[in-house]
Amino acid sequence: MSTTLLGKSPAGTENGTRRGRPGRGRPGRGRRARGLGRWLGRCAGAVLALVVVAALSLGVLVLASPSVGNAPQLVNAILATHRAPSDHGQIPFRLGKALLATEDSRFYHDPALDPLGVGRAVLGMATGNGNDGGATIEQQLAKMLYAPGTSIDVELEQVGVALRLDAMYTKVRILAMYLNAAYFGDGAYGCTAAAEHYFGLPPGRLSWAQASLLAGLVQAPSEYDPHGHLALARSRQRHVLARLVATGVLTSAQAARIYAEPLGPKVRFYG
Numbered sequence: 001m002s003t004t005l006l007g008k009s010p011a012g013t014e015n016g017t018r019r020g021r022p023g024r025g026r027p028g029r030g031r032r033a034r035g036l037g038r039w040l041g042r043c044a045g046a047v048l049a050l051v052v053v054a055a056l057s058l059g060v061l062v063l064a065s066p067s068v069g070n071a072p073q074l075v076n077a078i079l080a081t082h083r084a085p086s087d088h089g090q091i092p093f094r095l096g097k098a099l100l101a102t103e104d105s106r107f108y109h110d111p112a113l114d115p116l117g118v119g120r121a122v123l124g125m126a127t128g129n130g131n132d133g134g135a136t137i138e139q140q141l142a143k144m145l146y147a148p149g150t151s152i153d154v155e156l157e158q159v160g161v162a163l164r165l166d167a168m169y170t171k172v173r174i175l176a177m178y179l180n181a182a183y184f185g186d187g188a189y190g191c192t193a194a195a196e197h198y199f200g201l202p203p204g205r206l207s208w209a210q211a212s213l214l215a216g217l218v219q220a221p222s223e224y225d226p227h228g229h230l231a232l233a234r235s236r237q238r239h240v241l242a243r244l245v246a247t248g249v250l251t252s253a254q255a256a257r258i259y260a261e262p263l264g265p266k267v268r269f270y271g
Contacts, residue, residue: 065160066146068168074145075181084193089176092203095191096175098215101243104137107175112138112166113159137178138162144181179203184214185221198226199264208250209261212240226269233269 079086100107106114114136135143135158142161147154165174184194191214195203199210206214216236217224226233241255250258263269 065157065164068146068161068164071141071145071165071169071177075177078144078181079190082187082189082193084189085196086180086190087176087192087203089173090204091172091176091179092191092195092206092211094206094208094211095179095195095203095215097249098208098211098240098244099179099218100137100175101247101249102215102240103140103218105243105247107137108171110136112136112162136162138165138174141165141174141178141181144178182218183221184217185225186227199267201264207261207264208254208258209237209263212244212258213237213263216240230269 076086078084104110104114139158139162142158142165143149146161147157149155169177179191181190183189184191184198186197188194188197191203194214194217195201195206195210198214199206201210213226213233213236216233216239217226219236223229224233224236238259241250241259244250245252245255
C-alpha cells in the first residue's frame with residue numbers, strides 16, 4: 001500500500017500521481033460538437049424558410065395568372081386562323097418521343113417546372129448570360145396561348161399559367177395541345193399540317209428520320225426551316241437524335257443509321 005510521510009496517499013492518487021477523471025473528454029471537443037449542431041440547425045432553418053418563400057411565391061403567381069379552362073379553344077383558334085388540321089388529340093409516337101427528348105425530357109415526372117432548368121435560369125440571370133434554363137412543355141404552351149414574350153414579368157406569368165395547366169389537364173392532353181399549337185416554320189402550324197407540308201404524310205406515319213428533323217424545328221422555326229436552311233436543320237436533327245440516345249430511346253448505332261436515311265422519295269429541300 002502506497003503511503004506518504006503523513007500516511008496514506010490522498011484520495012484519487014496512486015504513487016503520488018493524480019489519476020484523470022474517468023468519462024470526460026477534452027473540453028474543446030464538446031464545444032465544437034455543439035457549434036456544429038447549431039450551424040446545421042441554422043442551415044436547416046434557412047432551407048425551410050426558402051422552401052416556404054418559394055411555395056408562397058408560386059401560389060401568388062398562380063393566383064395572378066389567368067384561368068386556363070379555355071386552353072383547348074385557344075388551340076383550335078390557332079388552327080382555324082391558319083386553316084390547319086388538328087390531330088384530334090393523338091400523339092404521334094416517334095414525333096412525341098423526339099420532341100420530349102429535345103424540349104423536356106422530364107415532362108412526365110416534373111410538375112410543370114423543371115427544378116434543374118429553374119436553377120440554370122437563375123444562374124443565367126445572375127451571371128448576365130440570359131435565361132439558360134430551358135422552359136418545360138407547360139411553360140412553352142403557356143407562352144403560345146396566354147403570355148407571349150421574354151421579359152421577366154411575362155416569364156413569371158408563364159410560370160403561373162404552366163402550373164395551372166398542369167393542375168387542370170393530364171400530361172397527354174397538354175402534349176397534344178402543344179403539338180397542335182406549335183409553329184414548325186414555313187407557315188405550318190400544328191404537327192399535322194407540318195408533317196403534310198414537309199413530308200406529305202400524316203404525323204403518325206413519319207419515320208424516325210422525318211420525326212427527328214421535324215421535332216428540331218420547334219426551337220427556332222425560321223432559323224431551322226429546311227426550305228432554305230437545310231444544313232442548319234440537319235445539324236439540329238443530329239442534336240435531336242443525340243438526345244434520343246441520351247434518354248435511352250435509341251442506341252448510338254440506330255441514331256447514326258437514322259441520320260443517314262433519306263427523308264423520303266418526294267421530299268425536296270434546298271439550302
